[in-house]
Amino acid sequence: MNTLKRLIILTILLSLLAFSFPSTCLFAAPNPPQKNVIFMIMDGTNSDIVTLSRWYRGTDLQLDKILVGGTRTYSAQSAITDSAAAGSAMATGMKTKADYIGMNPDGRPVLTVLEGAKLAGYKTGIVATSPVQHATPAAFTSHVLNREEFGDIGEQQVYQGLDVILGGGAAWLKPKSKDHVKNDDGMLKTKEVSREDGENLGEIIGAEGYDLVLKRDGLLKRKGASKLWGAFAEEDIAYEMDRKTLKPDEPSLAEMTRAAIQRLSQSEKGFFLMVEGSKVDWAAHKNDPVGMISEVLSFDDAVGEALKFAREDRNTMVVAVTDHGNSGLTLGNQGTNGDYKNQPVEKFVEPLRKAELTVKGAVSQLKEDHSNLKEVLSNYGLGNLSKKEFCAMEDASKKAEDLEDEMVKLMAKRANLGFTTHGHTGEDVFLYAYGPGKPVGLIENTDIPRVISKYLGFSLSSGEFVSWYVDGAEFYRERGFDVKIEGRTSKNPVMVVKRGDEKLRFPENKNFYWENGEKVRLKSVNVYDGQTFYVHVEG
Template identity: 50%
Template sequence: MAKKILALFLLFGTPFLAPWKGEENHSNSLKKNVIFMVMDGTNADVITLARHYKGAPLALDSILTGGVKTYSSQSAITDSAAAASAMATGHKTLKDYIGMVPYQAADGKNRGRPVANIMEAAKAKGLATGIVATSPVQHATPAAFSSHTMSRHNMHEIGKQQAHQNIDILLGGGKRYSSVNEGRDVQIVRTKSELDKAKGKSLHGYFAEEEMAYDMDRKKLKPEQPSLADMTKKALGMLSSHPKGFFLFIEGSKVDYAGHKNDPVGMISEALAFDAAVEEALAFAKKHPNTLLIAVADHGNSGLTMGNKQTDQTYAETPAEMFVNPLKKASLTVTGAVSLLKKDRSNLEEVLHLYGLDGLEQRKIRKIRESRDIEKELVSLMAERAHLGFTTRGHSGEDVFLYSFGPKKPAGLINNTDLPTKVAAHLELDSLSELTNKLFIPAKDYYEKRGYETENNIKRDSDAVFVAKKGKTVIEYPANENKRKVNGREETLPGIVVFNGDTFWIPK
């Protein structure tokens, strides 16, 4: 008998033996967290240039693990809405669609139907959730992790959905699009000072009517606003106390804004601000071993290159200083500098100095003064001085870097639709497709099969209400909220009501 036991031990190893009580699946008993970070519109040369500008390694460098394909279902070059929807839901989709995939509706038009995202899956499991961004929090990328609409431009609608998604932490710009869920008691802050003092488990902060300032400009022009690193640290501190763990989405939004302007100073400002936020997130992940950190760009922008036609013959003899020294002369981004320009343009040379463009010839200054688009003139001159090239003022289609740290971290060259699968595996979330079937049921079909008469009461899409009537029972579902009324009595739903202009989708 002893020989048989010994033989089994040698064959199967120690796992054959039962673990001690209290030790079984000890690692699984620890709460699990995910920090999902996106630097919007950031290609490889932006990262390289930022590293040269800093003169030291980036926090991102230590967690580089692969690359990500970014194309959408209709184009080799994606927009932010389709890219973010892919990362949030696992579905490729169309331009402007937020958390939706296309289908042909009963009216014959192509419309979007909502699909569940990983933040909703985390919330369904009882985890805390948070969103941090330097754009309006209703902007395309954060919106795809928290709402469902056929157009990224429906920002008031997105804000209303976010208010009813029971998001614990919501920090960024977009005050003008924000909404309030009357049934929730949420602490609201407006400044860095108020953010620093805030305590508790639920916090919404709106630090600008639209987007927040570029980090370089913030220090001089908007010191009352927190940095992305400030917001990241606060969100992590508050979410870390949740007993079941959390899912936190963070976007460094404005590399993309600067890319659309071809402003290399703005791009560096925001790439370094994002890296500082990564440093905060990485420090947290190292202290909390069950935390998965993912950082990635959603797409490239501008086609920025270190090197242009000026360096056709000299690229082999062009040190890093040739690229970064002109940028370091700027104390404000082009947006920040031009915001200080007087209407009569009498202080133009002061503005040029703030953007690092001293010593220009008078003919160039006259040209700038007469220009209809001063920002465009300034960034063109800066690119020339810094030997930088730009191929577009739009997005670009290259693969982007993947950065990750922690258990079950993604690695290698993957698709953006693979990312939510990695998150779900780490957090042990339910299937997103199963959650979609629970959260988004066609209301008309559901109620008419049960003998109700139905109608869509539409003033405008954001105020639309689905109504089902049977006998003396009247049930109303207002769009973009997590509530319904049964004969006037309000009830809370496990998800939000989505209306795509034709069909209402309601949670089960």
Template identity: 50%
Template sequence: MKYSKKWCSLLLASAIALSSISIAQPQVQAAQVKKPTNVIMLVMDGSSNNAVTLSRWYKGENLAMDEILSGAVRTYSAESAITDSAPAATALATGHKSNAKFIGVLPAVINSPGLAQIAKEDAYRPVANVLEGAKQQGKATGLIATSEIQHATPAGFSTHVKHRSQYDDIAEQQVYQNIDVVLGGGFDSLAPGTAINARQDGENLVDVLKEENYDIVKTRDELLNSKKSKIWGGFAPSALAYDLDRAATRASEPTLAEMTRKAIDTLKKNENGFFLFIEGSKVDWAAHANDTIGIISDILSFDSAVKEAVDFAKEDGNTMVIAVTDHGNSGITMGNANTTSTYSTTPVSAFIAPLKKAKMTIEGALSQLNEDKSNIVEVAALYGLDDLSKDELATLKSAKDMGKVMVKMLANRANIGYTTGGHTGEDVFLYSFGPSKITGLVENTDLAHAMANFMGFDLNKLTDDLYIPATKAFTEKGYASKIDLTDKENPTFIAQKNDVTVTIPVNKNILIYEKDKTAKTYTFDTINVYNGTDFYVSKKVLKVLK
């Protein structure tokens, strides 16, 4: 892809920022690193430095993340000091700032200080991500999340759409990306049906996975017993349970650490190495709900996954591990209005003891509530709210949103403060380990370039190779083309030249070449993307043309 001069200035700004990264190698000297190289990228969505501190106190000992703390990350998007998960994932995966809801495409609006504008025609253009780069290097690839695998952050590392809600397109692109190991929720989005996220385009992607010889597993035991090199784990119709709730509500689901360990054991068999993305997704959801227990639950679950990654990296010697949150959320603090005048004498127990009483997150506790609310006292106790006062009980009974009331009650008892139910804009901790360990204060976009450099490719050149505007490219080759939107769920690019017709279906990795009424299907290790304006195809697709 050839960029405009304005766009080049934005790339230059990113390159300058990247050049400021301080690379240190305390564990393994760079000269000692032998190929293949591996990268494990972990994101605890919507966490914050304060939430990590609270989780450490709750655990009562150091976290695995503490050992590899190396710097901090700026998280702002192209348009706001406070980012949405979609542009945050796009930045981490592609090295480009973008807009709210955008997945793997360039922004349409840039107003954050320090960022240059881009040409109008560059808006929404797909940009390559580090998983795609790893795949082009012949590496094995993996994608893990505790949310739907089609959710914004895993989507940012695997797909290209204008809006994060396009689950049909995201799921289809993920399947046709031919990722070796995919583990998480969101199984409803793979097939037509009546569920809220069931496919609308009529395609059954489960059948496609079977044709591609994936081992489709739906339980922890099936996952751990799988011997296949290609595994698709669909452990829930939508999201997985919070870690604290799992034993009581969905014992058949694997933990994040178990998924991480299985993925590493599977991917490491590739002689060219691997790239693995892992998300602890529901820290963010708990933070949105101001659910202190939910936040702690899944930060500690995430930390166990980090331990698995670092343990492997220590043994392997040529694996880069990065762990980070994509943005802050909730403004959580240890200390609230209760401690305004007593903060200096308030012991740790005043924060932690009330939280230790909880046996479930707010989601888990409310799942046990009878329809008539007859067990409201027992449910409150599951969330750590024992010995309810008359006023507290009356408030719960009259509450229109009982969960909202309960999280406020527990936060008050534990002296925990919240400023918002939304995201926040602070810099966040960076955790990094390996022969190209990243240190200092860096941009979120820098992490994508650091991973790509470690694996031996350039993301901007990769975009030039993988995402070429199809209309212009086919016109230059003498074809007349159109985008067929007759079936709005399945747009198709059609090009004709003399007796040749080329058909390119959206989101897939194929091209159909028809001449003299004889059709041949070509399959690629790249995907075709439609951004609502144009199709984008790879150089490999264009090489088929005569």
């Protein structure tokens, strides 16, 4: 038999063998590729501050490379949304009312895209420079009728089972904590109180298997795949411009984003990460252009971290957007009316570049006797003041907020900037996206979670996730149980369900119930709105 015949026979035999055995016997089935989503929200950012930040930096932004469209921001009740309704729209795919967190307009809890991703087997995380209990991160991780319920929000977050939580808000994890109220421009003012339910959530975080880190060094050094909770400030993390000098123990948004991606990317299936640059909005409420630029550029650096990972990974969708405008900042004001066509870029950015601190950072350094007022003003870039200007600053310095107001007005005047409001604005905003399945064009903010959930392989608008939460009393009474709520007006209410010898106890904000004294884990937290207990029932 010659060589050619042998080769023919061998080929035939191999072909027969290939058909005789399942393909898995010959070739290992490839694992499906990871699917990851990094959803990045730059709170309270209008288009002009993005333009101004680009001029200030002197180069294109990371965001510029992935501009794909625009987003409509209105809420269910107003042309101008608040962060709670906007965050909830982008988390649930449903427009809702002001102050509602993870609730539909009727006040019922709605599953969020983060919760859906977790239930579908993805690792999940949030990053923010605000307290993590603040409106936007809360909208992805909790369900309350009032965004100011930081205690309930924080407790739900602890029991949600996320893999990574990084940001501020340590105060609301402790029995001795801080409550907060809003001043006239929407900013937080705090007072120390005991946590009303008396719980130490820091201990629960440890019991739930998290690495708890409190400082920047701990975040940068800590590696691994275990769950991670970083609480780097009692309230909010400092503005990036101030952080470098005044709060070096706090991490930057880019560092937190990188650390979160490092942990979450070790998932075999993939991950969903929400990142918020929270404080463009806070600076905009103050009409502080320096603070706004600080936080836009901080956010842009975080976008750079996300894009670096996505370009290497090739299975990651990155979406970046703002939830709404704020302040009505304009390049140009009444002072440029007569000569707007002769305003070089330097006239806008050079006054801003003289600042070494934001207005909040600068004023925080004012001594009690005000002996360093000139230094404080200089740190904000306000040198060479006229006698009239300095006297106005001296008069205002009796109260920090009044001094801040005078300083930002003078900075805006010197930089030829205009502001129309200390509140939110209702314009469409830029949409940025990169990677497979990304949204494009002019879309509703509610379209974003639908696009994300479709890419990750589940739906928020059909199937079991639509009616995930049920009215607990209604559900169990229909099945012959007696239902009552113990401690209805207390800080630790419990829904008690009883039929014969069977007794179930559902504590508010936790992901379990007690069945005849034995603890049973749930896939979601129990939600109580003061009237109704909402629970998820398996099967």
